Amino acid sequence: MDLKKFLVVHDPTREEQPALDRAALVAEKLGAGLHLFGCIHGDVSGANKQSDAVKAKLSEHKQVLDACAAPYIEKGIPIVTDVEWDKDWYHAAIRATTRNHADIVYKSSYRHRTSQRILKSTSDWTLIRECPMPVMLVKEVERPEVPVILAAIDISVRTQPYEKLNEHILELSRKLVETKLADVHVVNAFPDFRVTPDPRRLIEVSGLDKSKIHIKLGPPDRVIVEEAKRLGANLVVVGNSHRSGLAAMMHGNTAEKILDKLDCNVLAMP
Numbered sequence: 001m002d003l004k005k006f007l008v009v010h011d012p013t014r015e016e017q018p019a020l021d022r023a024a025l026v027a028e029k030l031g032a033g034l035h036l037f038g039c040i041h042g043d044v045s046g047a048n049k050q051s052d053a054v055k056a057k058l059s060e061h062k063q064v065l066d067a068c069a070a071p072y073i074e075k076g077i078p079i080v081t082d083v084e085w086d087k088d089w090y091h092a093a094i095r096a097t098t099r100n101h102a103d104i105v106y107k108s109s110y111r112h113r114t115s116q117r118i119l120k121s122t123s124d125w126t127l128i129r130e131c132p133m134p135v136m137l138v139k140e141v142e143r144p145e146v147p148v149i150l151a152a153i154d155i156s157v158r159t160q161p162y163e164k165l166n167e168h169i170l171e172l173s174r175k176l177v178e179t180k181l182a183d184v185h186v187v188n189a190f191p192d193f194r195v196t197p198d199p200r201r202l203i204e205v206s207g208l209d210k211s212k213i214h215i216k217l218g219p220p221d222r223v224i225v226e227e228a229k230r231l232g233a234n235l236v237v238v239g240n241s242h243r244s245g246l247a248a249m250m251h252g253n254t255a256e257k258i259l260d261k262l263d264c265n266v267l268a269m270p
Contacts, residue, residue, distance in 0.1 A: 003030050003175075007102035009093050009127075010038040010065055014108070017068060019138040022265070023106040024072045026143075029181065032103075033078040037096045038065050039089035058083050090126040097133050109137035109259065109266070128240060128255050128268045134172075137259065137266045140234065147234040149173065149182045152224045152254070154239075155202060156188075156195045165239040168269050170206055172237060185231055187214040189223035221257035228262055237267045 006023045020036060027034055040061050065081040073079055082100075086092040097105050109124050127135045151173045153166040173184045186206045188197045202213050216223040228236050238255045255268040 003103050004032050005035060005100065005102050006032055007035045007037055007093070007097050007100060007105045007133075009105065009107040010036055010068065011108050012038060012040055012061065012064075017108065018140075019106040019108040019136075020068060020072075022136075022138045022140075022143070024075075024077055027077050028075065034069075034072070034080070035096075035100050035102060036065050036069055036079055036081045037093060038062075038081070038083040039086050039092045040083065041085060041087040041089070054085050058085055090123050091130070094127065094131050097131060102133055104134045104136055104267075105131055106136045106138055109139055124259060125256055128253070132270060134270065135268045137268070139263060139265055144234065147182045148231055149184045149235045149237060150224070150228050150231060150233040151184060151186050151206075151237045152220065152239070153186060153188055153202075153206075154190075154220070155197050155205065156190060162239075165269060166205070169237050169239055172267075172269070174207055182235075184208060185212045185214060185227075185233075187216065187224060187227045189216050189218055189220040191217075191219065193217070220254050221261075224254065225258050225261045228258075228264060233264050235265045235267060236262060237269060239269050 008020050008023045023034055038061055062083045069079040069081055084092050151169050153169050190196055197215050214227055240253055240255055259266055
């Protein structure tokens with residue numbers, strides 16, 4: 001899993017940009033480049049994207065992004081800025097991710113009430129469900145010298161999509177261990193004692209010490225939140241099952257369920 005190009009979604013409604021701050025910290029350590037993407041839309045004369053009024057707005061917002069990028073460019077972090085005119089900015093960001101071959105997407109995330117999440121499709125949920133690449137939802141910017149990462153997997157489900165998802169999560173965890181960037185832990189929740197995960201297999205597939213393996217009884221969203229808080233995790237890495245369709249509508253996915261229950265960053269893996 002290469003981590004060489006990060007797409008950062010700029011939030012035009014706020015001055016502070018936690019996602020950019022955090023992405024820049026990681027990019028500096030990994031030698032990665034940033035693509036700062038902005039998408040705006042508003043009531044201006046001229047209905048199409050080629051009107052002079054729209055072009056003026058795009059140029060104005062491009063200057064905002066350039067100003068945000070300038071301090072990091074001075075530090076030697078390569079950043080490209082890009083602005084689009086589109087009312088549906090969630091999907092515009094997803095298209096930009098594919099177009100620019102980004103390895104990961106960074107987006108600032110703010111706590112929502114349950115009713116806000118249920119009654120409308122928030123930008124976080126849209127990205128989690130539809131983005132083809134991992135999505136890092138940033139809440140805290142400060143990065144300790146050795147951050148604690150909690151990777152949530154489930155080895156009891158042997159279907160190919162789940163096994164592939166587990167491997168993606170563990171691949172990222174192993175990469176971070178090898179580069180000594182983090183203290184990685186693995187959690188595996190299980191619903192009842194008929195499907196208790198084998199700790200030896202978890203040690204084998206994760207490559208981690210026994211002390212870093214946590215097998216807990218209970219629903220995944222509750223177990224992950226409890227373990228993340230107990231360990232003081234700075235980042236939770238979780239897979240994205242039920243990304244779309246009826247299952248997503250009825251049950252949601254684990255990433256969605258834990259997002260507003262945690263103060264740390266969440267990386268949702270497709």
